[in-house]
């Protein structure tokens with residue numbers, strides 16, 4: 001069915017930036033399916049997707065390489081509801097939560113939402129580890145416009161300068177969406 005772009009997205013909508021990763025199973029298909037599921041939600045529109053990157057595992061080394069990407073969304077949902085939808089997508093894609101930083105069929109992290117600062121166990125915004133991860137920043141760099149109004153462009157630029165030369169990350173393919 002064709003998407004109704006006049007949906008409940010006209011007022012009070014936010015731009016949200018998310019990171020996606022997968023290192024088990026059919027990684028590319030999983031990420032494509034995650035984007036499709038998000039875009040199918042009546043209150044979420046996927047605006048842009050980054051290139052795909054293959055990345056060395058960070059944090060827990062003894063696991064397969066990841067495919068990572070980022071996406072920009074427009075949504076009428078508040079941050080906690082958006083995170084719930086993202087977790088539901090992870091679960092539908094077969095995510096099992098066991099080893100921290102360990103292998104996963106699909107991992108969706110909420111990075112940034114209109115510059116909001118939130119600190120609770122369930123949700124921290126901006127994502128507390130985004131600024132130290134090439135596997136987040138390099139895909140994010142693809143989808144954050146130069147004139148992004150809430151400070152994310154500056155955060156990405158400054159973090160990449162701070163981190164120096166990128167390593168453990170190679171471009172794998174073009175955007176999976178649209």
Ligand SMILES: Nc1ncnc2c1ncn2[C@@H]1O[C@H](COP(=O)(O)OP(=O)(O)OP(=O)(O)O)[C@@H](O)[C@H]1O
Pocket residue numbers: 083097099100101102107108109110111120121122123124125126127128129
């Ligand atoms: N910005 C956020 N995005 C996603 N999850 C978050 C965020 N802030 C807090 N959380 C919480 O973190 C918990 C663990 O998430 P998850 O299993 O995706 O972590 P992880 O991928 O192992 O590690 P990392 O958060 O470093 O990527 C979730 O249950 C979620 O409630």
Ligand SMILES: Nc1nc2c(c(=O)[nH]1)N=C(CO)CN2
Pocket residue numbers: 020021022055056057058059060066068101102107135
């Ligand atoms: N390369 C890479 N490494 C990771 C990733 C990821 O998405 N890509 N996710 C993790 C869980 O937060 C831990 N380590």
